[in-house]
Amino acid sequence: MNALEVSALGFAYGARQALQGVGFNVAPGSFAALLGPNGAGKSTLIALLTRLYDLQQGDIQVMGCSLRQQPRQALRQLGVVFQQSTLDLDLSVEQNLRYHAALHGMAKPVASARIDEELARQQLNERRHDKVRDLNGGHRRRVEIARALLHQPRLLLLDEASVGLDPASRLALNRHVRQLCRDHGLAVLWTTHLLDEVQASDELLILNRGRLVAQGLASQIGADDASLAATFERLTASEARV
Template structure:
């Protein structure tokens, strides 16, 4: 059974097609990276997965439970960290987590045991009584991950979770979440527009203009910068999704392969 199965999902905002016949699957215990430029449809997909939007076309199953037919059972398997933080900055770490547990209807004793467990796992036990506003960005994200895991979901969604973090914190967050996959068997879907957040062992799906344009193990893509630019064209370059550190390598490989920014959709000529 797949952790996540997306089948023929389409979604429109009026006349604009945000997702078009999207289909992919993610196995339990895997780290899946959903990569695409801004406007590719990533946020729309997250809204559908969390039922902020109703499905218009197709179906989504989470560990065999259809979001259309069994929404409660499906959402019970799901934990979410949104791009914009939803923590109360004036409450302590402990208070934020306890409030979330209460919303899930967890008995107080069970909730406290789960909070203690997650704070230890996230290396935050010593910060439990600190107000959230005193934490740095990386630690705030760890609090949000702790909160998302309190009810022991089997699938964790992280939507642009590294937004606003410095490079060291982004690296540490990615490493931490991958460790959760390896050590806890958690399945993760991580959305991003940044190439340097992808590791060779990840399951990679590239989304562009609402459609899946490529998928597979990240290692299979070779030079990811070149592949991503070819698949998404000038949108990837013009909006800054290829970082400055990657551009020189991209430019060199593009010249060697015959790839041109003026004709980004064309295959290299023999």
């Protein structure tokens, strides 16, 4: 069973087609990078994956559960870190996590154990009582990852999670998520427009003008042009962007 299956996905804003026939899979324990220029359709895809938008065409399954037919079961298997932070800056790290646990209906003893576990995993134990506004960008992202993993999903979705971070923090966050993937069998879909966040061993999806123009191992996709950057330029620069 794949962690994520996207089948024949289409979506339009009135007469403008934002996604056309998009289909791909993400296997359990794998790191998949969704790469595309600004306006390629990544945000629309994320909105559909998280059910912010209703499906128009096609289907999405998370751990075999259809977002059309079993939305609650599907969303329980999904953890999300959105591009724009949704943390309450005036609450502490722990208070933000407890609020999220309550939304998921966790009993207090279970929530406490899971919060302790995730704060340790994200190396944030010493910051648990700090207000979020006192954290730097990298630590805020780690709080969001901890929050996304509280209910123990099988798929973690990160939408341009490194936006606004300095280069060192971007690299640290990327490495940290990959380590979670390796150590805990977590499937990850990482969306970005930055080539340096993609590694040769990644399952790579390139989206342009609402269509997948390439998918496969990053090392193979970039082989014909001798570099991923050259391939990306060739696949995305020839047509006007959505």
